[in-house]
Amino acid sequence: xxxxxxxxxxxxxxxxxxxxxxxxxxxxxxxxxxxxxxxxxxxxxxxxxxxxxxxxxxxxxxxxxxxxxxxxxxxxxxxxxxxxxxxxxxxxxxxxxxxxxxxxxxxxxxxxxxxxxxxxxxxxxxxxxxxxxxxxxxxxxxxxxxxxxxxxxxxxxxxxxxxxxxxxxxxxxxxxxxxxxxxxxxxxxxxxxxxxxxxxxxxxxxxxxxxxxxxxxxxxxxxxxxxxxxxxxxxxxxxxxxxxxxxxxxxxxxxxxxxxxxxxxxxxxxxxxxxxxxxxxxxxxxxxxxxxxxxxxxxxxxxxxxxxxxxxxxxxxxxxxxxxxxxxxxxxxxxxxxxxxxxxxxxxxxxxxxxxxxxxxxxxxxxxxxxxxxxxxxxxxxxxxxxxxxxxxxxxxxxxxxxxxxxxxxxxx
Amino acid sequence: xxxxxxxxxxxxxxxxxxxxxxxxxxxxxxxxxxxxxxxxxxxxxxxxxxxxxxxxxxxxxxxxxxxxxxxxxxxxxxxxxxxxxxxxxxxxxxxxxxxxxxxxxxxxxxxxxxxxxxxxxxxxxxxxxxxxxxxxxxxxxxxxxxxxxxxxxxxxxxxxxxxxxxxxxxxxxxxxxxxxxxxxxxxxxxxxxxxxxxxxxxxxxxxxxxxxxxxxxxxxxxxxxxxxxxxxxxxxxxxxxxxxxxxxxxxxxxxxxxxxxxxxxxxxxxxxxxxxxxxxxxxxxxxxxxxxxxxxxxxxxxxxxxxxxxxxxxxxxxxxxxxxxxxxxxxxxxxxxxxxxxxxxxxxxxxxxxxxxxxxxxxxxxxxxxxxxxxxxxxxxxxxxxxxxxxxxxxxxxxxxxxxxxxxxxxxx
Numbered sequence: 001x002x003x004x005x006x007x008x009x010x011x012x013x014x015x016x017x018x019x020x021x022x023x024x025x026x027x028x029x030x031x032x033x034x035x036x037x038x039x040x041x042x043x044x045x046x047x048x049x050x051x052x053x054x055x056x057x058x059x060x061x062x063x064x065x066x067x068x069x070x071x072x073x074x075x076x077x078x079x080x081x082x083x084x085x086x087x088x089x090x091x092x093x094x095x096x097x098x099x100x101x102x103x104x105x106x107x108x109x110x111x112x113x114x115x116x117x118x119x120x121x122x123x124x125x126x127x128x129x130x131x132x133x134x135x136x137x138x139x140x141x142x143x144x145x146x147x148x149x150x151x152x153x154x155x156x157x158x159x160x161x162x163x164x165x166x167x168x169x170x171x172x173x174x175x176x177x178x179x180x181x182x183x184x185x186x187x188x189x190x191x192x193x194x195x196x197x198x199x200x201x202x203x204x205x206x207x208x209x210x211x212x213x214x215x216x217x218x219x220x221x222x223x224x225x226x227x228x229x230x231x232x233x234x235x236x237x238x239x240x241x242x243x244x245x246x247x248x249x250x251x252x253x254x255x256x257x258x259x260x261x262x263x264x265x266x267x268x269x270x271x272x273x274x275x276x277x278x279x280x281x282x283x284x285x286x287x288x289x290x291x292x293x294x295x296x297x298x299x300x301x302x303x304x305x306x307x308x309x310x311x312x313x314x315x316x317x318x319x320x321x322x323x324x325x326x327x328x329x330x331x332x333x334x335x336x337x338x339x340x341x342x343x344x345x346x347x348x349x350x351x352x353x354x355x356x357x358x359x360x361x362x363x364x365x366x367x368x369x370x371x372x373x374x375x376x377x378x379x380x381x382x383x384x385x386x387x388x389x390x391x392x393x394x395x396x397x398x399x400x401x402x403x404x405x406x407x408x409x410x411x412x413x
Numbered sequence: 414x415x416x417x418x419x420x421x422x423x424x425x426x427x428x429x430x431x432x433x434x435x436x437x438x439x440x441x442x443x444x445x446x447x448x449x450x451x452x453x454x455x456x457x458x459x460x461x462x463x464x465x466x467x468x469x470x471x472x473x474x475x476x477x478x479x480x481x482x483x484x485x486x487x488x489x490x491x492x493x494x495x496x497x498x499x500x501x502x503x504x505x506x507x508x509x510x511x512x513x514x515x516x517x518x519x520x521x522x523x524x525x526x527x528x529x530x531x532x533x534x535x536x537x538x539x540x541x542x543x544x545x546x547x548x549x550x551x552x553x554x555x556x557x558x559x560x561x562x563x564x565x566x567x568x569x570x571x572x573x574x575x576x577x578x579x580x581x582x583x584x585x586x587x588x589x590x591x592x593x594x595x596x597x598x599x600x601x602x603x604x605x606x607x608x609x610x611x612x613x614x615x616x617x618x619x620x621x622x623x624x625x626x627x628x629x630x631x632x633x634x635x636x637x638x639x640x641x642x643x644x645x646x647x648x649x650x651x652x653x654x655x656x657x658x659x660x661x662x663x664x665x666x667x668x669x670x671x672x673x674x675x676x677x678x679x680x681x682x683x684x685x686x687x688x689x690x691x692x693x694x695x696x697x698x699x700x701x702x703x704x705x706x707x708x709x710x711x712x713x714x715x716x717x718x719x720x721x722x723x724x725x726x727x728x729x730x731x732x733x734x735x736x737x738x739x740x741x742x743x744x745x746x747x748x749x750x751x752x753x754x755x756x757x758x759x760x761x762x763x764x765x766x767x768x769x770x771x772x773x774x775x776x777x778x779x780x781x782x783x784x785x786x787x788x789x790x791x792x793x794x795x796x797x798x799x800x801x802x803x804x805x806x807x808x809x810x811x812x813x814x815x816x817x818x819x820x821x822x823x824x825x826x
Contacts, residue, residue, distance in 0.1 A: 052749065053745060053748035053749045054748045054749070054752075054755045054757055055744050055745060055748025055749075055757040055760065055773070056748065056757070087741070089741060089744070089745070090740075090745075090770065090773065090774060090775075091774055091775070092772070092774030093774075094774065095774070124741065125739075125741020125744065125745055126739075126740055126741030126744065126770070126774075126775060127741075127775075128775070236741075236744075236745050236748055314727070314813075314817070315821055318817075318818055318821035318822045319821070319822070321818065321822045322821075322822035324822070326537075326538075326539075327503075327539055328500070328502060328503050328537065328538020328539030328540075328649075329538065331502070331503040331538065331539065331649075332466060332468060332502070332503075332538055332649050334467075334468055335466035335467045335468025335469065335649055336465065336466045336468075339467075342467045342468075344467055344468040344469070344503075345505065347468065357503065357539070359505070360468070360503065360505045361503060361504055361506075361507065361539075362503075362504070362539060362540075362541070400727075400818060401822075402815055402818050404727070404731075404818075405731055405814060405815050405817075405818055406815070408727070408728055408731035408732070408735075409731045409732070409734045409735035409737070409814075
């Protein structure tokens with residue numbers, strides 16, 4: 001059961017210049033939507049980040065190649081082609097050939113260049129993908145193209161996800177100028193920086209210049225998708241795409257000093273963090289949503305090391321599942337985090353507002369009853385003050401439950 | 414249920430110069446042995462390695478201080494004082510004071526210097542330890558001293574361990590010169606390099622000079638206790654002690670070139686690896702014993718990174734629990750391991766003798782039936798050939814089962 005507020009937004013804003021088509025192509029399962037095509041307005045700006053996994057999937061290789069080719073061309077990305085059910089990873093040359101075939105087929109049907117197609121796959125690793133199924137599904141996707149298919153697309157890209165993940169907002173940056181932002185994501189296991197078995201697609205009709213768009217995407221993934229962890233596994237297929245379709249050259253946002261920059265950045269940030277934390281809320285077997293806030297570090301790197309060590313620790317995660325205030329496990333994880341500037345006698349830990357460990361030892365006012373009470377909450381913030389400086393960082397995670405084991409032991413996703 | 418051959422040796426050799434006393438001191442649980450005293454012959458050589466966790470426990474601090482003081486003195490370590498039930502970690506100055514009190518009490522009763530006592534604790538983190546219980550138990554331990562208490566000591570230092578961990582062997586290094594080696598260890602969760610919630614005590618009556626003994630200990634812990642992982646958590650209390658009680662100066666082993674060196678090194682290595690792999694066999698909730706052998710690496714570091722990534726991956730571990738040959742998860746872990754010299758198209762994986770992935774993709778001869786068969790075995794070796802060089806390394810781990818979650822969620826060890 002996903003944790004907390006996971007409802008899709010009441011209003012999902014269509015994004016001018018983006019149409020989405022969906023079909024059930026039968027790639028792995030029958031009778032469920034598993035193929036999605038995004039059609040982008042010509043000359044839309046597209047930014048993309050991909051997995052750091054060195055055994056990355058065939059479509060990821062193609063995305064990188066195509067983007068690199070487009071960088072020196074006048075052409076822009078015109079279609080995203082996304083399938084679930086098969087990750088087309090660890091499939092070698094055959095996998096690459098099949099991914100390319102699907103791009104060729106879509107390019108031919110839509111009369112664009114092959115490198116204007118970006119393919120994305122998610123699902124089981126190591127099995128040969130049915131490029132035939134994908135190619136046979138293309139006509140249905142193209143016939144189905146619509147501005148209003150965001151929620152349906154969020155459903156169609158799920159694997160072990162139990163909920164569709166959508167965020168949408170609208171801002172007014174100046175008199176009469178309104179921009180919409182809408183995004184979807186997927187992922188529930190194999191979630192760890194950098195990225196995950198994570199796919200994310202966010203689009204806005206704001207006019208943002210491509211170099212700035214890539215910078216924004218990099219910054220925002222570091223504050224969102226790269227700050228979540230479920231099981232510490234980094235997938236072979238992670239990708240996140242940010243699209244800006246705006247054509248209003250008079251209001252083109254091309255530097256951080258543009259009057260509209262801050263507003264659009266903050267709005268995008270909210271959408272990114274929402275899409276990322278929805279993944280944690282839907283973490284495989286999750287029963288608790290945990291925010292690990294580390295402050296007082298000498299460096300951001302130290303804070304990050306500590307936050308990840310705590311967020312990855314199976315002992316910490318099982319204690320949260322059990323609502324057991326076994327805070328010693330948190331301190332132990334801080335200790336082995338590898339953070340460079342660490343003084344055990346300066347470390348303080350609070351769970352929400354309950355001080356548990358103050359400067360390396362049990363807080364004198366702490367009672368087990370307080371600990372039990374706070375641990376029973378479905379959403380808990382672990383605040384760790386390293387007491388050595390001013391840096392801070394935040395990571396989002398969930399607990400480790402019986403259902404995590406069941407989901408990953410009993411099903412091949 | 415521990416996995417495979419976990420029986421204690423039929424013969425447990427007493428070690429000349431080592432006596433062990435045990436009692437039920439009521440430190441946490443009533444009516445179970447929880448306090449152990451090792452008495453060492455005067456001038457026995459003692460080597461020790463301790464946890465890399467920066468939030469290490471009070472007794473670890475004392476061990477380091479005492480060893481450092483003894484290094485510039487003529488005195489030797491005379492007593493090890495080991496308790497289970499409470500780790501005396503994250504207990505600040507008060508914990509340090511209490512650990513020191515127990516050393517003072519034992520030193521006073523045995524008329525040795527305080528720094529000739531090495532204290533060790535294991536158990537729950539963050540609770541104030543009852544130094545009174547320990548001190549009250551000392552007389553019973555001293556009255557109980559015997560050469561033959563190794564198995565009883567292995568039982569007395571357990572926490573969530575389900576079996577006592579003992580290894581013992583005897584070698585003849587030349588005509589008529591025989592040496593015995595006996596060791597015990599504990600640990601079942603919070604197991605990861607470097608060390609773990611791991612305690613290990615190995616003794617031999619071979620005469621080994623102290624500097625060489627420390628070098629041997631360092632090398633052997635790297636091949637054994639530092640090559641096992643259960644949950645990736647490094648404990649605050651890990652310590653491993655190697656004692657050489659031999660007094661035969663004519664046969665003193667003081668360099669690697671000594672004629673007896675190789676034989677005693679190999680015998681010690683077997684004992685260390687047995688004590689380490691017993692911990693994995695008894696891993697919390699373990700149903701499978703997994704050896705991760707990485708070969709063909711450009712560097713040992715690369716092999717080690719890959720082996721640990723695979724051994725730590727919750728997705729790999731749950732797949733083994735389920736006997737599901739979901740080998741894509743292994744390849745994904747190889748990919749995110751951080752190994753510097755990695756070519757996805759050169760990676761091959763076999764499970765025991767079954768080739769699954771050859772040069773980055775499914776082996777053409779592999780069948781799902783073969784995969785199912787090999788995965789159903791209780792002991793499995795994952796062979797990963799990186800195809801980039803000659804280096805190799807091995808890590809031992811177990812699967813991740815429902816019982817791991819139960820043990821760590823339901824009990825506070």
